[in-house]
Amino acid sequence: MSDLLTGLNPPQAEAVLHDEGPLLVLAGAGSGKTRVLTHRIARLIGERGVPPWAILAITFTNKAAGEMRERIVDLVGPVGREVWASTFHSACVRLLRREADAAGLPRDFTIYDADDQARLMRQCLVDEDMDPKRFAPRAVLGQISDAKNRLRGPEELAAEAGSFSDEAVVRLYRRYQQRLAAAGALDFDDLLMVTVRMLEADEATRNRYQSRFQHVMVDEYQDTNHAQYRLVRLLGAPQDNVMAVGDDDQGIYSWRGADVRNILDFERDYPGAHIVALEQNYRSTGTILRAANAVVALNHDRRPKKLWTDAGDGEPLAVAGFRDEHEEARAVASEIDRAAAEGTRLDEIAVFYRTNAQSRAIEDQLVRRRIPYGVVGGPRFYERAEVRDAMAYLRVVANPGDVIAFTRAMGAPKRGVGPGAVAKLAAFAETHGLGIAAAVAQADMVDGLTAAQRRGLAPVGRLLADLDQAARAGLPFDQLVRMAVDGSGLRASLETEGTLEAQGRLENLDELISVAGEYQASSDDPSLQGFLDEVALQSDADTVDQETGAVTLMTVHNAKGLEFDVVMMTGMEEGTFPHSRSDTPEALEEERRLCYVGMTRARRRLGLTHAETRGFRGSREYRLPSRFLAEIPLSDTRSTGRSGARRTEAVMPRSAPGSRPGRQVAAPARFDQGDAVVHATFGEGVVTAVESRGSLVRVRFADDGTERRLMAGAAPMRKVETA
DNA sequence: ATTCAACGCTTTTTT
DNA sequence: AGCGTTGAAT
Secondary structure, eight states: OGGGTTTOOHHHHHHHHOOSSOEEEEEOTTSOHHHHHHHHHHHHHHTSOOOGGGEEEEOSSHHHHHHHHHHHHHHHOGGGGGSEEEOHHHHHHHHHHHTHHHHTOOTTOEEEOHHHHHHHHHHHHHHTTOOTTTSOHHHHHHHHHHHHHTTOOHHHHHHHOOSHHHHHHHHHHHHHHHHHHHHTEEEHHHHHHHHHHHHHHOHHHHHHHHHHOSEEEESSGGGOBHHHHHHHHHHHTTTTOEEEEEOGGGOOOGGGTBOTHHHHTHHHHSTTOEEEEEOBOSSSOHHHHHHHHHHHTTOSSSOOOOOBOOSOOOSOEEEEEESSHHHHHHHHHHHHHHHHHTTOOGGGEEEEESSGGGHHHHHHHHHHTTOOEEEOSSSOGGGSHHHHHHHHHHHHHHOTTOHHHHHHHHHSSOOSOOHHHHHHHHHHHHHTTOOHHHHHHTGGGOTTOOHHHHHHHHHHHHHHHHHHHHHHTTOOHHHHHHHHHHHTTHHHHHHHHOOHHHHHHHHHHHHHHHHHHHHHHHOSSOOHHHHHHHHHHOOGGGGOOTTSSSEEEEETGGGTTOOEEEEEEOOOBTBBTTBTTOOSHHHHHHHHHHHHHHHTTEEEEEEEEEESEEEETTEEEEOOBOHHHHTSOGGGEEEEESOOHHHHHHHSOOOOTTOOOTTTTTOOOOOOTTOEEEETTTEEEEEEEEEGGGTEEEEEETTTOOEEEEETTTSSEEEEEOO
16 A cells, blocks of 8 residues: 555655546656556555456557556556556447447448558549549548547538538548448547447447446547547546546657647646646656757747756767768667677667668668667568458458458459459449358359459358358467468468568468467457457557567657667758658647657667768758757767767757748758759759759759759759759 | 559658 | 559560
């Protein structure tokens, strides 16, 4: 009991001791919020008699949920397992599977991920006879996602629609929902929206869950979107025992609908809310903290706060500039060797970058130096084509209506059955009231198929039937996956290929079989549906394993919630970080928060690197040091290599809060199409195009005939003749 | 009708 | 650089 409070500072204890009513915990980076969360839950269970299953604790990743559950079990014993600790999405799936009837869903509904969504949307564009050039599937899906995050269905969106293209999106939205429903599928955003709608519409179900969940707790509250906010309100009512934990300085997901206002307006939404601020940092050195604070303090849309530590200053931040990303990567590798030689474990070292593509140069060097590393993100295991191909067979078995999975399965391996043949099968299924999988078994009856296609389809029909039977008979999942891999001919076709790449794919398929076996062994209640759900809701962050003995590479976004002794932030350049697409004041503030998140992951040592040129989409671009480097107090840094903070300041004036990115600062020389130019490295050339309002120019060089994109303001290039 | 080869464009971040 | 779409070959 009192041991639940040992070692806690006064505000932490205050939060842990809070019993009933809304509670907002403003938890600065490294201030021990997870401890507060778990200890409070333990206290509610152990001392206040709250049943564990009456507590809903929402975390940002499945992994965080699992860790929280473990810590609660450590504190209160095995009953702690009964706490509903999960992500928003997992909690919604759990609810929806249980209440499928109330939600108006088929019990075996499928979850569509980004790839499935894009394929489905492409079909919708065809339906609506629209040009995928003009309406990029991803862009349309983005708008639909925004709408869903705001709980707007097609009709509500129609009411908001103004322009012609808005109306097009509404039509596509409507069609998209129809196709989803026909496939018995929900996309990620539906999981939230449908849950909210069900709870709002069905009083009995709502009452049941409201009385069940006596306490609702949400971590990373600054990153909740409107649908999530509604869900918390609904489940928290009427007692409003809602605990929100978060930090407005760490809101980095506004692009996916997160609204920092949720945390800023908590007191308004929950009158009488008790507020606790955790401002003592237990993680980083004074220098790291001071530097991170200095950067984020330039934002004006934030709650003022004063994070502090009683740890010493530690070492200065290392800021270093390099010629290009390869030299940068070499330095990063050397730095890792140095830290390791000093006794730092490799799994206490992390390298961050803004975009996934940047990992490549670093990986190359680490491989060369034989430094073990792991990459979080990038091409995910479950998103690899061959893995999706194999999974498609299981998905069809779980939900015969899933057209997307069906189309995929038909095309992999190649058996001469493409979209045309699938459409015929679908039409046949439709007119005969069959599932599309059943239609395959009767491919002989389908008009318009070639003899080769009939021959190809017959075994697939048998395979699907066999898989279905095996699944019903309770065959273990690894066997099931093996059946799909072998029976479909996926394995055979890769073996025939015989290339190194095919070899890798085969390994991935074997890996999938063993993952399925692990699921079988570790799940309380294994089911095909459960396996598919887990695969769909798996995130990159869930795969972070900090005890691997390897260096970790990841994007700054993925670093949220983690900490390392040594952190290196690479690519600290204008256009890279802050990213060139973040060109509004709001977006820039988010970049700054992202920078803050990255910096505050470091416990002892923080290095920041930048390169003067960076290979980008095939060509080479010039990069100025990031403004964020100039925002760090000079006295806290030690600069080496080309440039560093000192030079940054010379090039760029300190930016005021909310100022625009530095592209204006450098007053780009004006180039027009047709101008003849001379470049220090590439020689003479002609401007072929001007982009981005004049800050980028394309130049075709006479020496090697190549065309390069250059930053007008930064490239060592002058005009020799006006067009 | 499917598959293969070249062309052109680009998502930054992800549950 | 890689992907997906487009146009030509099977």
